[in-house]
Amino acid sequence: MSLSTGRILPVLTALCLLAPAVPASAATTGHAGPGSWSTAWSAAHHHPVPGNEWDGPNWSVPGFADQSVRQVVRVSAAGSLIRIRLSNRYGGQPLRLTGATIGRPTSGAEVRPGTLRPVTFDLRRSTTVPVGAETTSDPVLLPVRALEAVTVTLYFAGPAAPATFHQDGLTNTYRAEGDHRFDHRAAAFAGETSQSWYHLAGVDVAGSPRTGGTVVTFGDSQTDGYGSTPGANNRYPDQLAERLVATGRPLAVANAGIGGNKLLADSPCYGERGVTRFRRDALGLAGVRVAVVLMGINDIGGGGWPDFGCGASPVVTAGQLIDGHRALIRAARAQGVTIIGVTMPPMKHADNYDTPANERVRDEVNRWIRTGGEYDAVVDLDRVLADPADPDALRPAYDEGDHLHLNDTGATAAAAAVAAQIR
Incomplete structure (x- = not known):
């Protein structure tokens, strides 16, 4: 039996989504080899604090409600599979994520059309992260090269406050009212930026013999x-x-x-x-x-x-x-x-x-x-x-x-x- 190119991608995507998520605490460490998961980007989080004149404004204390948060990060290694880690380590209540996507950016908050992929957690698009915990997504089929950027968009339908975050991101994070997970355009995110990272703790890659x-x-x-x-x-x-x-x-x-x-x-x-x-x-x-x-x-x-x-x-x-x-x-x-x-x-x-x-x-x-x-x-x-x-x-x-x-x-x-x- 043969498959056309148009049918291969959905099949591979389904297979990737069936692979179980691996919590960060259970990730292979110390003995990684080609094909294993490797953290290719991370942010160390801390307690939410108000913005100040030195570090600028941030959204950690009020958190998010019916808002989309779009974050662009550069991964340091190649992989054919990618997954994200989310943190609620310093939250005051369970973190209810309505859904997330990942794709390839063009510039700013814009995402290259056709590259947006849904991110799932135990095969569900929504997840709840307990107070003091982290969670890891299912693998997503999105091949990336070393030093290539990816865009992660998180949507919180209900109140999600305060936000576990990293203050000095030195990179624009974008916020929009409503659900814009699958919106590749930048228009909805115009005017609302912060230079901190929120809830996104890491991006891991796997499936490349070039990453060890x-x-x-x-x-x-x-x-x-x-x-x-x-x-x-x-x-x-x-x-x-x-x-x-x-x-x-x-x-x-x-x-x-x-x-x-x-x-x-x-x-x-x-x-x-x-x-x-x-x-x-x-x-x-x-x-x-x-x-x-x-x-x-x-x-x-x-x-x-x-x-x-x-x-x-x-x-x-x-x-x-x-x-x-x-x-x-x-x-x-x-x-x-x-x-x-x-x-x-x-x-x-x-x-x-x-x-x-x-x-x-x-x-x-x-x-x-x-x-x-x-x-x-x-x-x-x-x-x-x-x-x-x-x-x-x-x-x-x-x-x-x-x-x-x-x-x-x-x-x-x-x-x-x-x-x-x-x-």
Whole structure:
């Protein structure tokens, strides 16, 4: 028996939809090979917070009611199958999703006609995500190439508030009144944008022999991409993905950075402490093989600040931070994941961060990362990014302007240094 081309696609789609969804907690990790699921894009979520003058407005506190949310993300690896992960980890009630679609964008909120596919969950178009949980969709037949963008549209018929989200998306998210899941046009989404991600926790790919697992970059705003050009995919993890593709290394890259995050202290604004969320946001991703850790600068720089509503900032010692790093190393080793330590970049002249006491802590932790021999490999960003004329300061060409964060050029240098340690 033979099938015409017009009949093959519906049959394959049906077969894909019959494949069971695999929860993120049950995803293959540490031993991914060709054809396995790999996380090709991710966002580490945190509590909903009101918008502010630094980060701009967001929709996390009011959430969504009879609204469609359209999010465009770039996947870092190829696959013939794709699935999405949704989170209600910080919701106040069960999250009722009426339905979702995925397709290929053209520009902005517009989707290429003919590419929109329904996304199902246990073969149903709607799903309910319990408070504190995530869910994974069924596989969708939508072949993607490495570094290609996909558009995910979520529709919430009833109230869905507050929204678990990631504040510093540096990418336009679009909102429209009513159900526009299958509307490929951008007109309905005109005028309502935010630069945060909502409920979308990850995009996984499978079915390509060219994709053999995931590198997850774990950290704070320096990983999250603050200082890079919005909408340009110039964060250091983005540029790391580009380098791996260009050099033929078949690994996806996932970003688990949260701006303002600390290794040792929780924050209602900037996420759970790194030692807590590492198992979920890094080791819990599909196909993770390598974890790259750049953390601690906010524990140091924020130590002793009063609580402005985002949690206490205790003063930390180098020994406490080293113990935190050791906890991450133990967790990664237990799962068979290679873990790479990254020294903290210079912070001289950065407001509130640059004090003699803080510099001593940073130097001591960096010395341990560099020479302690406990990480599987080390990326010495402290030296890579330093100003040759003043090694405690960022090289001016890499400085976003606040003497702490990297611009696009600095992110390029960081990506090159990390890529050199990934085998």
